[in-house]
Amino acid sequence: MGPFDWLPHAPLESLQLDWLNGVELAVLRLDRIDPLISGNKWFKLTEHLALAQAAGASGIISLGGAHSNHLHALAAAGKRFGFPTVGLLRGHPQDTPTVLDLKAFGMQLHWLGYGGYRARHDVGFWLPWREQYPHLYPVPEGGGGIAGALGCGVLVEQARAQLSSVGWADYDAWWLAAGTGTTLAGLALAEAGAHPVYGATAVPDDHGVAQNVRALVQDGYELLDASRGGFARVDPLLLEFIEATEQASSVLLEPLYTGKALLALKQQVEAGRFAPGTRLIFVHTGGLQGRRGFAT
Known part of the structure; x- marks a missing residue:
């Protein structure tokens, strides 16, 4: 990948x-x-993709809001280069221009509500998602971290x-x-x-x-x-x-x-x-x- x-x-x-x-x-x-894969988001993703490959993952799961530049770039990269993507979104279902693009690019979406999204830093947040998508590599909100x-x-x-x-x-x-x-x-x-x-x-x-x-x-x-x-x-x-x-x-x-x-x-x-x-x-x-x- x-x-x-x-x-x-x-x-x-x-x-x-x-x-x-x-x-x-x-x-x-x-x-x-x-x-489509515009801005700083691609550069922030490159090392995460390398880690995903080293871990044997086939795709990426990450987080963002309904206007997220990070999820937009990730979904576009997944479509262009042929790897699956899943987005965990803040709030409740809505069809913003960004969300419509995510769907068109083939990203699978899960809406967490606001309380659920606030829990993203909690210990154990990723456990159920890793169980549901064991083949995907989790990337922090915005492609952050070292x-x-x-x-x-x-x-x-x-x-x-x-x-x-x-x-x-x-x-x-x-x-x-x-x-x-x-x-x-x-x-x-x-x-x-x-x-x-x-x-x-x-x-x-x-x-x-x-x-x-x-x-x-x-x-x-x-x-x-x-x-x-x-x-x-x-x-x-x-x-x-x-x-x-x-x-x-x-x-x-x-x-x-x-x-x-x-x-x-x-x-x-x-x-x-x-x-x-x-x-x-x-x-x-x-x-x-x-x-x-x-x-x-």
Whole structure:
């Protein structure tokens, strides 16, 4: 099982925006690696797939919500590369655009309700699912854990190999959204202190991002709150910022992660956090399929 020879390429592109005030910004476009298996989710899955193969599993079982980018990428990968997938979903049955895709990709779905989903960290949570699907390998929510982080380390290599395409010899730091903190931890591990990694948290403190990251890496990063009051909390300022950014560039954003992260960067630049001439790599973590959940 597993497309272990498929390593998609994420292009590095300059991004010119009025508010940068002399700060140089390049975007690592994970949203452009593939039409369906998009964003950071594939990189987080690669090491999990290798572990699944080593364990003799034939497929993957994992968790997420009704708009989950992780489950969307997993189901699309399962369909394309021919391995079974099962999704354990938060809440009660609903046909969001994402859920309709999961079904079309052949993922078998189980709805856990909200209480059942909250139990996902309990000891013994996986036991009945392993009994029901003994041939499937369990992957944490969002593709997290050390395996997910290690899979993201290749992003540092990809960005460094393309610095000349944006006219840079080096860079000063990374900036990206943090949902579970797995990708951030992977970058910090790969950097090993060479360049700091800034994570704009898309969820409040009680979602445990700081704890997740500390369990994987001890230093080389900083977390800043970009949640705007809650996960999936969207306000007029954020939507106006996304619209203005898309009008000024070719980069599409979504309001849960990339939009919040880039708006937080704007606020930090305006506060004088980064001096003119600072070179930042912004990781576009994909997730554009989730925009459909906000369509009017």
